[in-house]
Amino acid sequence: MTVACRYMERPQQIRYRHFTLAPVTLLCLILTVSLSAAERPGSWTGPYRPCDRHDDVLKREPMNLGVRFSTANPALRAEFAHAMNFWASILQLDWHEEDSRACAIQVVDGDPSLFRSGQVARAQFPGLPEYQGWIAFNPGVSSSSNELFVTAVHELGHILGLPHSSNASSVMYFLALDGPVYLDSADLTALAAKHRLREVTSTNSAPQPSLQAWRRAAL
Numbered sequence: 001m002t003v004a005c006r007y008m009e010r011p012q013q014i015r016y017r018h019f020t021l022a023p024v025t026l027l028c029l030i031l032t033v034s035l036s037a038a039e040r041p042g043s044w045t046g047p048y049r050p051c052d053r054h055d056d057v058l059k060r061e062p063m064n065l066g067v068r069f070s071t072a073n074p075a076l077r078a079e080f081a082h083a084m085n086f087w088a089s090i091l092q093l094d095w096h097e098e099d100s101r102a103c104a105i106q107v108v109d110g111d112p113s114l115f116r117s118g119q120v121a122r123a124q125f126p127g128l129p130e131y132q133g134w135i136a137f138n139p140g141v142s143s144s145s146n147e148l149f150v151t152a153v154h155e156l157g158h159i160l161g162l163p164h165s166s167n168a169s170s171v172m173y174f175l176a177l178d179g180p181v182y183l184d185s186a187d188l189t190a191l192a193a194k195h196r197l198r199e200v201t202s203t204n205s206a207p208q209p210s211l212q213a214w215r216r217a218a219l
Contacts, residue, residue: 042125042158046111046136051103054133057159058126062196063091066098068106076137076148080107083152086181087160092196103133105159107152110136120147123155135159153181161194162187 049070056065067084069077084095098104114122114136121137124130135155143151150171157172165172170184183191191197 042123043128043130044114044122044124044136045130045132046108046114046134048106048108048132048134048136050101051106051133052101053104054131056104057133058161058194060195061092063093063104065093065095065104066100066102067095068098068100068103070106070108071137072109073137073139075145076107076152079145079148080152082149083156086153087156090183090198091160091191092198105133105135105156107135107137109139112138112140114138115140121151121155123158125158126161133159150181157187160191162190 049068051066051068053066056063065084067080069080071077071080087093088095110122115138118141119138120141120143121135123135124132135152137148137151153171162172164174165184165187167173167184167186169182170187171181172183172187188197
């Protein structure tokens with residue numbers, strides 16, 4: 001049975017998610033079972049190189065984040081950089097490539113055991129014991145450039161502290177892979193509680209992603 005579902009964390013329960021890309025189908029079941037690596041939202045680990053500055057994403061003051069690209073996919077590398085630029089237009093955030101342990105975020109080609117069937121990517125959630133700032137993409141799933149961009153924006157939202165949204169217009173609504181990238185007022189409120197937002201003082205100077213976000217929040 002295909003159902004609509006909302007993001008919920010319940011003790012000793014999990015939400016199974018299945019994504020297919022065209023069209024996107026979401027299958028959600030709640031089961032009380034012992035959890036495998038692929039079934040623990042945000043709580044996973046693997047044989048990836050450490051990022052010693054992973055806690056930098058938790059800072060409220062302006063951030064300067066080093067990103068390590070540990071992927072063999074040049075399209076993913078390009079679209080992940082595009083997604084970092086999106087977030088830099090919303091938050092007081094600068095970023096740079098950092099091919100060392102001094103990284104704060106690392107994008108990796110994930111081991112197949114991390115993913116449910118058809119799952120595109122997974123981020124670690126800050127605050128959990130396993131957290132190292134890693135975002136794993138599934139090399140077994142073929143995605144367009146736009147799908148990689150939207151997925152990277154979504155997973156970076158988790159790294160920055162955002163949960164899933166119940167608003168289907170928000171980029172944090174599970175994993176919608178098409179349409180414009182928007183943040184709604186709840187997303188922005190949650191971000192403002194954790195980080196400093198960039199001020200949009202005029203429509204002439206503001207980056208387009210910021211305008212989309214603030215216009216969405218004003219609705």
